[in-house]
Amino acid sequence: MSHEIQEQNDDLITINMGPHHPSTHGVLRLVIQTDGEMVKTCKPEIGYLHRSIEKIGENLEWYQFVPYTDRVDYVCSMNANLAYCLGVEALLNTKPETAVEIPLRADCIRVLFAELNRISSHLVGVGAAAMDMGAYTPFLHGITQREFINDIFEKTCGARLTYNYICIGGVMRDLHQGAEAEIRAFLDQLEPAMHSFNALITTNTIFRGRYAGVAPISREKAIAYGMVGPNLRASGVDWDLRRDRPYGIYPKLKFAVPVGGAYGGSKGVLGDCYDRYIVRLLEIVESIKICRQVLDMMPPPAEQADDPVGGYRVDVTKKLRTPPKGGIYTRVENPRGETGYYLVSDGSKMPYRLKIRTGSFTSLSIFETLVPGLMVSDVVALIGSLDIVLPEVDR
């Protein structure tokens, strides 16, 4: 398939920041018209990673779809699993006959792993943002920390990237022996590691000069364009689903919600790239706090798997054969924003419609209006700061 874009003006050249590009974080094609440095128009082209996951979901049973949710956003697989499972459980809970009571320990494990995955996803996000600016080292320092998280996950569920661990009714298996001590040790050494990471890159004058004041998104624009998650908070909107529409054991946890505040010094503007970057770093700090609280309140494992306090999973296979009929929309706070699942059930064992609303999709929709006027280097900075992953966009 050939997409020839005619040159409308002889002074402009059309560049493809094409599907193969080191800094588009996936297969994204940006057709940019520029006069050499300043961008005049930008049209994103997506669909390179479209795997028709929603159509596949209509042909699988409810619990069979969980591995596919891993691939919707493979950087934060646990959160993606959690979004779908919470959606299905909310659907089942609308009728008392099919209601599901998740054991407390399973809930704690879910939140713990979701927050650990939030840390590792943000490490990838800020590391890749720094790497796009030419600082190769902070990315590797972040990856070192992420390897520890991957090791913990691997010991528990066997996988390093797409975990398929959180399932409808709880988690697939209990934590491995010594997991809690390992996680505590990891969190203890993560804090000084993040301090040195920030001393290396975040406070660097060159880096701030590249990020501060670049592509600010005002509060109204952010809400109008459906930005969610850290991108929305960086524009000054104090909205976090974990606090404002809580799920799981989040009502019992104490944590702050970082909001952008023009942290970029004299050139900083509210909602610029630097704010989005800082909000993610501050969220890592908050996630460490949450993980520690969860570890403190986790009940010990019980004999029975479906024990209401110490168990790790309840059996929902019978209930999933006859779920209530109708639709339901649930959303959770993923590292990339809100992931909403609109599930429509026709009472049978397969979903009738499974709509996945992801944060990166709407972050990409702001490109066409935000990019004109920036320089080509700033486009790279913008993509990095928005933390877009293409599997979320294309599904």
Added chain:
Amino acid sequence: MKNDELFGLLQVLYPDVSSTVAETGEIQWQVPTGIFLEVARTLKDDPRFAFDSLMCLSGLDLSKYPTAVKGEFVGELLACVYHLHSFEHGHEVCVSVTVPKDETASIPSVEPIWLVAGYFEREILDLYGIAFPGNHDPRRLMMPEDWIGHPLRKDYQYPSNYSTWELKREGQNFTSGPYA
């Protein structure tokens, strides 16, 4: 404000809207296509509603959705379901617009009202075939521009080839499940 209070306020302004409750407890406001644009504008601008955020816009193919009578389906209809949220008041609501499933399927675009709808509508145009007059860039989003068919419809026929690529092989059945 609770959902039925909000619905009461809306019905005063637009008597043609109706509300349905599903078994799951989801309340959907059914809005006819003709008045949908004004209703959407009211929902955004009226300070009692103040729905400034379109959370999610999904397409739905109702042709295989069962009704209360066993064995009967709703009919050859497509629907668009809008989930709205207000940052100011905190309430959420679900609005649904239904159109017949043929070439004339079209719903006025709400992109001038909620800018995020641009990409959502392009996706529905691509995968369901509902036109959105008023969208600034009505092209397919996910599928290639010269793709034939709308994949997420329930009666979608998988093509056997795309340009020079073979997509089906003899004896291989790509579809499974009850809607094959």
Added chain:
Amino acid sequence: MNFGPVQQSIAASLASWGVPHSGSELAALLILLLIPFGVAFSIAGVAQYFERKVSAVVSRRFGPSTAGGEGILRLVVSCAFFFLPAATRARLEKTVANLPGVKQVLFVVSYLGLGQIVADGLKMFLKEDIVPRAADRFLFRGATYVLLLASFVALVAMPISQNFYLSDFSVAALYVSAVTSVGVVGLLMAGWGSNNKYSLLGGVRAVAQIVSYEIPIALTIATVAMWSGTLSLHGMIAAQYHPGVLSFLGWNLFQSPFFLILSVVYYTAGLAECNRTPFDFSESEQELIGGVGTEYSGLRWGLIFIAEYTDMILVGGIFASLFLGGYQSPIGEQWIVALPPVWEALVHGAIFCAKFLASIGVMMWLRWTLPRFRIDQVMRMAWVRLIPLSLICLFLLAASMLWFGHDGQVAQVIHGRFVSSLVVRPEGWQTASVWGATILVVAVLVVLAKKYGDPKPMPEDVRKALVGGEG
């Protein structure tokens, strides 16, 4: 090309071993020529190896540690005994590997990743040489040669030692600056000839950057030339001679605070000339994929790479000559100059190599630590910051020289085989007062900057959350 006494003494040794006299001079010349050629062709592998290792140290990894000894062993055996069938060679390799001591050597080679040198060098030779069909063949191919030319011709002026050097001419510093400018043409040829918008953008950016940063370099060279009274690099080094044990006191870096500032200016401008981070946006992977080198593969890319690293050697060498006393040793230069020619060449050559290797090491360290500037920030740095700064230093140094000239001694300095031009040697108190005044002014500026600097610093709680208590 005159290698002077070194060539004579090697020729004499060869003659004493029975080589006929007419051939011994030529033989000596050929032996000595191996050195620059050897350096030139080993740059590719060795430079890449050091780049990888420095990157590994900075990112807290091991770096290349698998390109191993076994591969090198197999390579050596296969090449040396290529006429044997494969099975015999395999058995021979096994026998060699079992010899005493070989396994230990291979382990060290593997652990240090020294096999990477061979691997990188071979890789460039073995890759397919792709010339894009729509590329302008003359420009595309010629670009690599022009770039190499610009870098290698300038290498001729490097002052390696007293008795072994490639040339000594009276305008060497200006010559280097002028010849490296030819590289601009090569970049434009590569950018345009690749028929690729990314290469074009990269080439245009690189040209703008190199042309802008040549001015601070030229001003720095002019300042040092003004102080040393000559443009010849050997003459500048001779002017930095200080007899006695602490010969580093003669280095230009310590003669005047303006040289300290200018050394930073020169090093920064040199980084920009070499297209190294933080000034490497013309080849930034993340935006332009490969800059001018996007379409080049195999040995052609290797040649561009060699040109870039030779530029780094040039910058390091000139930096050492201008500010660090060139090949002079920091202690006891007086006695090293008096050594017999071959020894003197070896010691001085080693010191010179150490100095430019250190500067290259710092360049690599900076590359892996700092992010890169944007094009307009690079231009601003050159035109608004570096050029005025170097001009100010030039004028202030001239003023201080006028002041010294009335009271200081004016004399020639004799440094081994070279004699400097007339140089002003200030009295001790004159140097001290200039240093004191400059330090005072800089301190006042720093205090003012801290007070009126950033009107909107980061909130204290955010800062503490990010970088911890110490800040």
